[in-house]
């Protein structure tokens with residue numbers, strides 16, 4: 095597990111294109127973006143908008 | 153700037169270890185263990201108070217100790233240890249150097265100061281017994297919030313040191329192809345940590361200003377919503393980290409390869425996308441937020457994350473089963489499991505962690521995360537029952553078992569008291585499992601959490617709990633004490649081994665530069681390349697794991713429906 099497995103250790107030598115999913119998984123910053131954007135939009139922003147929308151009692 | 157490239161090769165594993173990274177792993181791990189010691193002593197006091205026969209502490213001391221227990225355990229022990237795990241996965245597993253040891257030391261210093269300042273507010277000033285959730289408008293001393301903020305900034309820097317290390321490793325080509333699965337799990341933990349810390353900052357910084365009088369009002373629902381983006385997500389850092397540890401231990405002990413890298417990585421991706429949304433389950437009983445928001449975040453999103461946990465919970469034992477069968481333990485359904493090294497705490501701890509997390513933590517978590525069922529147990533002691541199953545049996549025990557591997561390899565010391573070490577995971581893991589179950593039992597009968605006196609002596613409003621609830625609380629205390637003995641054994645073994653254990657010396661100590669040895673493959677001992685020859689039965693390579701999975705589903709379905717039935721009786725719906 096410490097090293098890449100033999101099948102993919104020489105992927106730079108082979109001509110096969112790297113599948114898009116693998117490209118995504120190999121890109122830590124794209125994953126970071128997704129992992130922060132999803133909960134920010136669906137949990138925080140949506141939640142805060144609902145709270146702000148609660149009418150204030152007179 | 154000169155870059156420190158000192159490496160040594162670990163004679164036991166063949167790992168290349170960057171020495172500045174090693175020093176950082178050590179200091180973070182040692183600090184974590186100190187926090188565990190403090191939290192453990194506090195746990196003893198908490199349990200001796202909730203055990204009504206002893207009822208040790210007066211009310212105000214109880215709430216102070218409970219606050220400090222939560223913080224030292226859930227925040228300081230866990231996160232210091234996780235930083236050590238991140239550095240391990242970023243450097244050792246990738247043959248890389250640590251990106252910026254200086255920043256890593258700054259991160260450590262901030263975290264240490266933050267932890268000290270926060271403990272000072274809670275335990276020395278004694279005016280900040282607000283529980284680790286610190287809901288406004290209940291206010292703590294400003295140093296309480298400041299401590300947490302400093303700690304969080306430190307942890308955030310540590311996350312970026314880890315990300316930087318991934319960049320360095322890629323640029324210096326210290327590995328080929330994709331990072332290892334364990335490192336990928338650590339990356340998942342790191343990503344969740346970044347969101348967690350950001351949410352914490354968004355809410356704790358204004359609360360800090362509120363505590364010094366610069367802001368006049370913080371809305372309590374707003375606080376709870378954003379705070380749980382921090383409080384819940386931090387638990388998901390733990391889940392990702394301990395799942396990574398499970399994979400690592402399966403590889404270390406058995407040379408097991410993940411059954412499918414694709415599936416396992418896909419499951420980690422589901423964590424990155426969906427796990428944090430489940431934060432909403434903490435607000436299921438709050439008015440103000442709509443059911444759309446609640447149900448979207450807890451049901452649809454949460455179930456995808458639960459699915460990912462089930463994938464990990466099956467592929468890890470599945471990988472172990474395949475590795476064992478290939479070694480010849482191929483008889484029947486469970487020979488691979490019976491003949492597993494149950495006397496090796498690295499394995500036994502990890503396996504108890506996996507089973508306990510899945511069966512106790514997982515099933516109870518899905519139950520609680522269902523909006524309607526949540527009402528049965530909301531704010532009862534069921535809740536700490538659930539999270540002691542996840543974060544103590546799951547995460548803490550997984551980290552403990554990893555320590556037994558790390559002491560000889562990173563600390564270069566022989567393990568002391570090996571006989572005790574053999575028993576430690578059982579004492580701690582089984583004690584904690586019982587403890588969690590009895591808490592859940594008492595909670596189902598309505599016993600509240602964070603409550604000093606369940607007899608309500610002298611209270612205006614009285615309530616009589618059924619005798620079974622009292623029995624459950626007593627059993628909880630007894631099993632909790634067993635777990636404390638197990639925790640003390642862990643502390644004794646690790647502290648003695650690290651400081652006075654016999655040194656393991658490396659003859660012919662080697663320093664190698666990362667760049668010179670860029671692609672040098674480092675292999676773990678006895679890694680078996682899967683050929684899946686003639687193993688398994690009835691067309692399954694891992695039939696035992698399949699049976700375990702069926703057992704899990706049956707327990708889950710039964711428990712889930714029993715709770716719906718129960719719900720119909722606690723609320724007079726006729």
Ligand code: HEM
Nearest residue numbers: 195199222225226283284536544548601602603632635636
């Ligand atoms: C042998 C070990 C432990 C024992 C006996 C123990 C016992 C307890 C008890 C009795 C409570 C109080 C429940 C209540 O009245 O609400 C509690 C709360 C808590 N424990 Fe533990 N615990 C242990 C280890 C841990 C660990 C390792 C962690 C985290 C990694 C942890 C995290 C917490 C948290 C977060 C709370 C909630 C505090 C609050 O309600 O604010 N505990 N524990």
Ligand SMILES: [Cu+2]
Nearest residue numbers: 384387430431
């Ligand atoms: Cu949660």
